[in-house]
Amino acid sequence: MALLTPYRKVPELNTATLLLVENEEQFQSRLADAIVQREKDSTVHVRLARKLPLPVENRETRPHIDLVVFIVNLLSERSLQAMENSLNHLGSDYFLGKLCFVVTDARRGAVTQERLLSVRRLAASHRCPVICAEHQTEDGVTMAAMRLLTILKVSAGLSSMSTTALYLSTLTRCTVPSDFDED
Numbered sequence: 001m002a003l004l005t006p007y008r009k010v011p012e013l014n015t016a017t018l019l020l021v022e023n024e025e026q027f028q029s030r031l032a033d034a035i036v037q038r039e040k041d042s043t044v045h046v047r048l049a050r051k052l053p054l055p056v057e058n059r060e061t062r063p064h065i066d067l068v069v070f071i072v073n074l075l076s077e078r079s080l081q082a083m084e085n086s087l088n089h090l091g092s093d094y095f096l097g098k099l100c101f102v103v104t105d106a107r108r109g110a111v112t113q114e115r116l117l118s119v120r121r122l123a124a125s126h127r128c129p130v131i132c133a134e135h136q137t138e139d140g141v142t143m144a145a146m147r148l149l150t151i152l153k154v155s156a157g158l159s160s161m162s163t164t165a166l167y168l169s170t171l172t173r174c175t176v177p178s179d180f181d182e183d
Contacts, residue, residue: 003053003089003090003091004052004053004054004065004068004089004090004091004094005091005093005094006064006065006066006091006093006094006098008064009062009063009064010064011064011066011156011157012043012063012064014042014043014158015042015043015044015045015063015156016042016043016044016045016066016067016152016153016155016156016158017044017045017046017047017063017064017065017066017067017156018035018044018045018046018047018065018066018067018069018148018152019046019047019048019049019065019067019068019069020032020046020047020048020049020069020071021049021050021051021052021068021069021070021071021083021086022048022050022070022071022072022073022079023050023051023073023076023078023079023082023083024073024076024078024079025048025050026073026104026135027071027073027102027104027133027135027141028048028071029048030135030141031071031102031133031135031141031144031145031148032046032048034141034142034144034145035145035148035149035152037145038142038145038146038149039149041158042153042158044149044152045063047062047063047065050082051082051085051086052086052087052088052089052090053086053089066098066152066155066156067098067099067100067148067151067152067155067156068090068094068098068099068100069099069100069101069102069148070083070086070087070099070100070101070102071102071103071104072101072102072103072104072115072119073103073104073105074103074104074105074106074108074111074112074115074116074119075105075108075111075112077115080115080118080119083101083119084122087122087126095126095127095128097154097155098155099126099128100128100129100130100131100148100151101119101122101123101128101129101130101131102130102131102132102133102144102148103116103119103130103131103132103133104132104133104134104135105135106132129151131144131147131148
């Protein structure tokens, strides 16, 4: 099982590729459609996966992946475990502004708050952003798509802003409150 690395292939001109990883596939396809529909200035390819590692069979035809997004349903312990296991199959270069976490169902009670805290700790340890998304409404899906598009454009070098993916990651990362350190 090979690690997924961001710099194994040369990126295509004016093209960005996003990998959405979700164990349960409830939100993944709707988010992918919204991302592709919103982008008009450049070509955006969205790949879907249930978990990492990706199959070895199509390794040579796989495009350069600019951003990996883990979607975690906080109502499902299995979703959180699959994400944690999949992280082991990413090359360390993805933790430099090419990784993001999207969580759903963050407002659903005490159990989800514990899982949200786990995701926030993991994101803080990898210095990656966490986006809370409302997946049950079209507006929520649209807002999540727009936020991911902004991060994707910077990660792929398509942004006209003079910022890098690492700098954007620093600005949007999950901050670590002092109570995280006490646990």
